[in-house]
Structures are given as C-alpha cells and as structure tokens.
Amino acid sequence: MMKMNDYIELIDKKLDEYMPVEYPENIFKSMKYTVTLPGKRLRPVMCLEACRMFGGDFEDAIPTACAIEMLHAQTLIHDDLPCMDNDDFRRGKPTNHKVFGDAIATLAGDALLTFAPQIILKNSRNLGAEKLLKIMEEYFHAAGAYGVIAGQVVDIESEHSTPENPQKTLDYIHTHKTADLFKLALRTGAIIADATDEQLKEITEFGQCLGVAFQVSDDILDEISTFEEMGKTLGKDKEAGKLTYTSLYGLEDAKCKVACMLKKCYDIMEKYNIDSLVFDEIITGIKKRVGN
Amino acid sequence: MMKMNDYIELIDKKLDEYMPVEYPENIFKSMKYTVTLPGKRLRPVMCLEACRMFGGDFEDAIPTACAIEMLHAQTLIHDDLPCMDNDDFRRGKPTNHKVFGDAIATLAGDALLTFAPQIILKNSRNLGAEKLLKIMEEYFHAAGAYGVIAGQVVDIESEHSTPENPQKTLDYIHTHKTADLFKLALRTGAIIADATDEQLKEITEFGQCLGVAFQVSDDILDEISTFEEMGKTLGKDKEAGKLTYTSLYGLEDAKCKVACMLKKCYDIMEKYNIDSLVFDEIITGIKKRVGN
Numbered sequence: 001m002m003k004m005n006d007y008i009e010l011i012d013k014k015l016d017e018y019m020p021v022e023y024p025e026n027i028f029k030s031m032k033y034t035v036t037l038p039g040k041r042l043r044p045v046m047c048l049e050a051c052r053m054f055g056g057d058f059e060d061a062i063p064t065a066c067a068i069e070m071l072h073a074q075t076l077i078h079d080d081l082p083c084m085d086n087d088d089f090r091r092g093k094p095t096n097h098k099v100f101g102d103a104i105a106t107l108a109g110d111a112l113l114t115f116a117p118q119i120i121l122k123n124s125r126n127l128g129a130e131k132l133l134k135i136m137e138e139y140f141h142a143a144g145a146y147g148v149i150a151g152q153v154v155d156i157e158s159e160h161s162t163p164e165n166p167q168k169t170l171d172y173i174h175t176h177k178t179a180d181l182f183k184l185a186l187r188t189g190a191i192i193a194d195a196t197d198e199q200l201k202e203i204t205e206f207g208q209c210l211g212v213a214f215q216v217s218d219d220i221l222d223e224i225s226t227f228e229e230m231g232k233t234l235g236k237d238k239e240a241g242k243l244t245y246t247s248l249y250g251l252e253d254a255k256c257k258v259a260c261m262l263k264k265c266y267d268i269m270e271k272y273n274i275d276s277l278v279f280d281e282i283i284t285g286i287k288k289r290v291g292n
Numbered sequence: 293m294m295k296m297n298d299y300i301e302l303i304d305k306k307l308d309e310y311m312p313v314e315y316p317e318n319i320f321k322s323m324k325y326t327v328t329l330p331g332k333r334l335r336p337v338m339c340l341e342a343c344r345m346f347g348g349d350f351e352d353a354i355p356t357a358c359a360i361e362m363l364h365a366q367t368l369i370h371d372d373l374p375c376m377d378n379d380d381f382r383r384g385k386p387t388n389h390k391v392f393g394d395a396i397a398t399l400a401g402d403a404l405l406t407f408a409p410q411i412i413l414k415n416s417r418n419l420g421a422e423k424l425l426k427i428m429e430e431y432f433h434a435a436g437a438y439g440v441i442a443g444q445v446v447d448i449e450s451e452h453s454t455p456e457n458p459q460k461t462l463d464y465i466h467t468h469k470t471a472d473l474f475k476l477a478l479r480t481g482a483i484i485a486d487a488t489d490e491q492l493k494e495i496t497e498f499g500q501c502l503g504v505a506f507q508v509s510d511d512i513l514d515e516i517s518t519f520e521e522m523g524k525t526l527g528k529d530k531e532a533g534k535l536t537y538t539s540l541y542g543l544e545d546a547k548c549k550v551a552c553m554l555k556k557c558y559d560i561m562e563k564y565n566i567d568s569l570v571f572d573e574i575i576t577g578i579k580k581r582v583g584n
Binding site (some may be wrong): 023024026027028031074078081082083084101102103104106107109110111113114115117118121129130132133136137139140141143144145149150152153154156157 | 315316318319320323366370373374375376393394395396398399401402403405406407409410413421422424425428429431432433435436437441442444445446448449
C-alpha cells in the first residue's frame with residue numbers, strides 16, 4: 001500500500017514537470033511559484049489514493065491530482081490579494097502578489113483556472129472522452145460559483161454583517177470553501193477508477209466530513225498556533241470579525257467538532273471497508289494539529 | 293442569410309437565460325452585470341456565423357458563442373480592476389468593481405472562467421464527446437497564459453519599459469489580447485460545423501487580420517473618440533505610456549494599418565469564397581469606426 005510521502009514525492013516531481021516557464025516569463029513564473037511552494041499536497045494525495053482504493057491505477061490520476069493542486073494554488077493566490085484577505089505570507093514565503101505584484105498575481109490565478117484542466121486534457125487522453133468530460137464537469141462545478149467561490153463570497157460577506165443563522169452560514173462556508181475541493185479530489189480519483197454511484201456517494205460523504213474537520217482545525221490553529229509553525233500571519237480572522245467555528249462556539253467546542261467529524265470519517269471507512277493507510281495518516285495528522 | 297441584428301437579439305436572450313441569480317446572489321449578480329451590458333456581441337456573432345458559413349446549424353453553436361461572450365466579459369472585469377487598468381466605466385456604465393467592490397469583481401471574473409465552459413457542457417451534449425473536448429481545448433488555450441492572458445501581461449509590462457523590438461511586441465499584444473478571442477470564436481464555430489483542417493486554417497487567418505484591425509481601430513479611438521461615443525474613459529493608454537499602434541506610428545499610419553488589415557480580410561473572403569453578410573457588416577463597422 002502507498003504511503004503519504006510516496007505520493008507527495010511523485011506529485012512534487014510532476015508539478016514541476018507540468019509547469020514550464022515560457023514567454024511571457026513573469027506569468028509562468030508567478031503561476032509556478034505558488035503551485036510549487038512546499039505543502040502537504042492533501043488534495044492531490046486524496047485523488048491518487050481514492051483512485052487506488054477503488055481498484056484503479058493511481059498513475060492514471062496523476063494529471064488530475066496535479067490539476068487540483070493548481071486549482072488550490074489559484075484560490076490561495078486570489079484569497080491573499082489585498083482586495084481579499086490581504087495576506088503577506090503563505091507557507092512561510094511571501095505571497096504571490098508580494099513577489100510579482102497585484103496585476104500579475106491576479107492574472108496568474110486566472111491563468112491557472114484554465115491551465116489546470118488543460119493539463120488533464122493533454123495528459124489523460126487514455127481515460128477516454130466520456131470520462132474526461134465527467135472530470136471536466138466535476139472540476140468546473142467545484143472551482144466556480146457553485147463551489148469554492150460560493151464559500152469565499154459568503155466568508156467575505158460574513159466579515160461585514162452577522163448572518164441570521166450563523167451555524168447554517170458557517171456550515172455553508174466550510175462546505176464550499178474547503179470540503180468542495182476535498183470532494184473534487186476524491187470524486188475524480190474515484191471516477192478514474194470506475195467507481196460505482198454508490199461508492200461515489202460514500203467517498204463524497206467522507207470528503208465532506210474530512211473537509212469540515214480540516215477547516216475547523218484551521219480555525220483553531222488561527223487562534224492557538226504561531227507564525228513559525230504555520231508559515232502565515234495568524235489571528236487575522238478574529239481581527240477582521242470573521243465568522244469562524246471558534247468565534248461562534250469557542251476553542252473547546254471547536255476541538256470537539258474536529259474530533260466528532262474525524263470519528264465520522266473513521267465510521268465511514270469502517271462501514272464501507274475502506275482500507276487506506278493514507279487516509280489514516282491524514283486523519284491522524286488533523287488530530288495532531290489541534291492536539292487531540 | 294442571417295444579419296448581425298438577428299444574431300445579437302438571439303445572443304442577448306440566451307445570455308440572460310443562461311445566467312441565473314442564485315445564492316450567494318452577489319456573485320451571480322456581479323457575473324451577470326458585465327456579461328449582459330449591451331454590446332456589439334462581435335465574438336459570439338462570429339462564432340454563429342462561422343458555424344453557418346461552413347454548413348453547420350448555427351443553433352448548435354449558441355452555447356459556445358455565449359460562453360465566449362462570458363469569457364470576454366471576464367477579461368473586461370479583471371482588466372478594469374484598480375490593480376490593472378483601473379477603469380471606472382465600461383459600455384457607459386460603472387465597471388464591475390465600482391458596483392460590487394474589488395473582491396466580488398475578482399471572484400466574479402474567476403467564476404466566469406469555469407461557468408462559461410460549464411454552459412457549453414450542459415447545453416451542447418448533442419455535439420458528442422470528442423467535439424466537446426476539442427472545444428474545451430480551444431477555450432482553455434485562448435483563455436489562458438498562451439492566449440489572452442499572455443497579451444494582457446505583455447501589455448502591462450509595456451507600460452513600464454520600452455521593449456527591444458516594439459513592433460514585434462505590439463504584434464504579440466494585439467494577436468493575443470484581441471485576435472485570440474476572435475480566432476476562438478471563429479474556430480469553435482467552424483469545428484461545430486465539421487469544417488476541414490484547411491478551412492480552419494483559412495478562418496484562423498481571417499480572425500487574425502480582423503482582430504488586429506479591430507485592436508488598432510481601438511487604439512485610434514482611444515485618441516480621437518469621446519466618452520459619450522465609447523462609454524469608457526479615453527486617453528488612458530497614452531497617459532500610462534502604453535505601447536499602442538498610434539503611440540508607435542501615429543494616427544495616419546494606424547488608419548492605413550486598419551485599412552490594410554481589412555483589405556486582407558476581404559482578400560481571404562474572396563479567395564475562399566466566403567459569402568457572409570455578417571462579416572461584411574463587421575468589416576464595414578470597423579472601417580466606419582475610424583472614418584475610413
């Protein structure tokens with residue numbers, strides 16, 4: 001069975017390979033800068049592992065997995081812009097616009113949104129046209145106004161006004177801002193492996209729980225961690241008056257929520273006989289993050 | 293034979309239909325705002341007409357044509373942002389970020405980049421998977437760092453420094469910033485009509501000449517037109533020290549260039565027996581713009 005580090009090494013190699021620096025160099029350098037910042041590669045790892053788990057060859061999922069990491073980098077670049085969260089550091093390095101300027105950073109994000117699916121089409125023709133179209137549909141849905149962007153919009157709007165139903169709004173933000181990309185990774189991996197509709201439903205449920213657990217753990221770390229550990233400026237959500245799990249329920253309840261969502265992940269794995277060292281590692285990693 | 297106005301009416305109706313306003317409303321309103329601003333709809337018209345001209349049913353090209361108008365709107369929204377060209381008016385109305393704020397405008401542009409191809413996939417299944425993938429490839433190429441974004445990057449960079457070979461740089465900007473979307477429209481229309489590779493080559497050449505003619509005419513109008521006629525603030529390129537055809541060669545030579553490129557368009561139409569009232573109208577329209 002594969003382990004996290006085997007996948008991460010492979011993904012890092014492929015990301016570098018897929019991202020050339022051509023003319024006009026600045027835009028390609030800017031795209032590559034954020035995509036190749038060292039990271040946990042959670043989303044592409046999930047994509048490869050879902051593919052393997054459902055009986056597929058994880059090598060078939062590499063272009064899709066890398067494309068999802070590019071999409072994730074796109075959301076980071078634009079979220080960090082001065083007109084959004086205005087962050088200067090990401091993964092311990094200056095954010096994209098701090099290095100390349102706001103204009104190039106905006107365009108680099110734009111470019112990644114179509115570069116990523118281009119990587120899939122160029123490198124996954126062996127999957128066949130119908131399957132590629134299914135992957136495209138999943139990608140467009142998760143990347144757009146029905147997916148991660150919906151989450152970001154409601155997140156921004158929560159800064160300026162208290163929503164009528166904060167719990168519902170928070171669920172909405174977490175589902176779309178974070179869980180949607182987890183689900184995209186898991187679902188596309190499963191689709192590549194020809195998973196059944198039933199299996200797709202299971203893995204989507206798993207992605208939803210894991211995504212929420214991860215996002216709540218992020219809310220917690222924003223309060224209790226340090227710049228050195230996280231590589232980004234912390235405490236900003238609180239300062240901006242953002243709606244987060246900790247602002248709504250406090251630290252202790254947030255930790256309970258993480259534990260509860262991760263328990264659900266284990267239950268799903270047990271119920272459907274999901275046998276995966278990698279998902280074990282990811283769940284344990286989230287637990288450790290918040291000291292559970 | 294179809295005329296411009298028949299197509300425009302149809303496109304406007306379909307754009308409205310394709311763009312719902314769902315939760316979170318602000319993002320969908322922002323997307324729809326710029327896409328449905330009244331315009332000449334040059335790109336979608338070209339797509340429909342190319343399809344008709346090569347023996348296809350132009351109704352088959354409607355989703356693709358509308359998607360290309362959405363992509364065009366995306367480039368306008370982001371180009372107008374304060375960190376780019378910082379424009380307050382577009383088509384006589386306040387620009388997107390002036391109405392919705394910089395954050396939502398940035399996200400609306402992002403959302404359109406994946407919403408547009410989603411519209412194609414949802415509404416053009418009758419074209420078959422292989423043809424849809426070809427259209428996706430054309431779309432990604434034109435929308436990204438090898439297409440319109442490459443043009444925008446070099447355009448921005450030309451503000452800050454004089455390139456070694458200004459003529460070559462200017463050609464590059466015009467080709468990518470403007471002609472690439474014209475070519476996308478014409479090529480996808482032709483692909484939907486099952487045009488041959490030879491025909492695709494011809495129509496690409498036509499789109500290149502028409503695109504350059506249109507962009508040079510825009511450079512000219514930036515100098516000689518008025519806010520009332522154009523619906524946007526003029527003279528900004530000159531102020532910013534941007535590389536334009538008029539800044540490089542002066543007004544008279546720019547007018548000659550437009551005439552010359554349009555002559556080439558006519559030559560291509562004659563050579564390949566392209567019989568189209570609509571392309572006649574478009575060429576005549578560009579001529580009139582610059583008083584030729």
